[in-house]
Amino acid sequence: MKKFLPLIIIAIVAIGIYSWGKGFNNTAVNLQESATKTWANVESSYQRRNDLIGNLVKTVQGAADFEKGTLTAVIEARAKATSVTIDPSNITPEQLAKFNEVQGGLSGALKSLLVTVERYPELKANQNFLELQSQLEGTENRINVARDRFNESVEPYNNHVKVFPNSILAGILGFEPMTYFKSEAGSEKAPDVDFDFN
Template identity: 45%
Template sequence: MNKTGWIVLGVIALLLVFAFSSYNGLVALNESVDGKWAQVENQLQRRGDLIPNLVNTVKGYAAHEKQAIDSVANARAKLAGAGGPAAKAEANAELTGALSRLLVVVENYPNLKADANFRQLTDELAGTENRIAVARMDYNNAVQTFNTKIRSFPNTLFAGMLGFGPKEYFRAEEGSKAVPKVSF
């Protein structure tokens, strides 16, 4: 084989090594995004599992506050049935508003606030809300890293051909930064 043949073979070998390395890097980042999303869903499920206990505790004290209790139950069901990050974010915002309204109802029942079960459940919910925030942040960071990688040269040339497309961020619902207004 002549010198030109070896150079061509060397260039092809380098391109193959680069392609395999890039592909494996994209696979690893894709798996990271999927794993982070699973943690978001895990924390949302934890929140959903705690809510029926909270609702049942409040029901014993505030049986006539049915509307607030029902709105929490309905929002929880909507979150459980939501699909991707956008739908989950919307359902999450609705559930957060419903929980805020329920906690306003609780303000009218001093004995409920003093109940050990209620305090434990609200502490668990507060901890879960923090876990959800961290999981969403980790997920969005992983999405940013992945999307940057597939949009960077030279990965952008073949990422789409290999089945890698941009991932969707978990975004807060429009108006979710505003304090919910509660009126009975």
């Protein structure tokens, strides 16, 4: 019996390590998939906004002598925003910053468009425009909720792969911490609001 004792101990340790590794890997995969799916929901919300913007531009183009420069800026920003994609299984801070930058550019162009529309009472009264504007406002809220949910789904994954001793196994198996969605640079400052009626 004594000569089998080392083999039994080795077998018990091997089974324990295998169980820990299997449990770690399966949990990491499940949490990573959850975060990846949540990122897809963020992209889906942005896609909805892009689709609505196309309809909004077409509606606004029908208005007489509307500023073409504003429309062009929105169309170009929309094209840039749709050209940047992110691999959800490998989100890096640089990718997220670039994505955030182009989406911020689109948001700025869209705000300019909506401010410019204020000078066109016949367009503001157009039912199609009002409905699209309302849908865009709702979509912006959806985008915010989707980004928050993405960050909530990244947290348990990052906690799982960063705690010791899981961090050792994460490094061996290639599970890197995921990047949180962050606000645009400068968005922590309150914007200046200037109502110049002259």
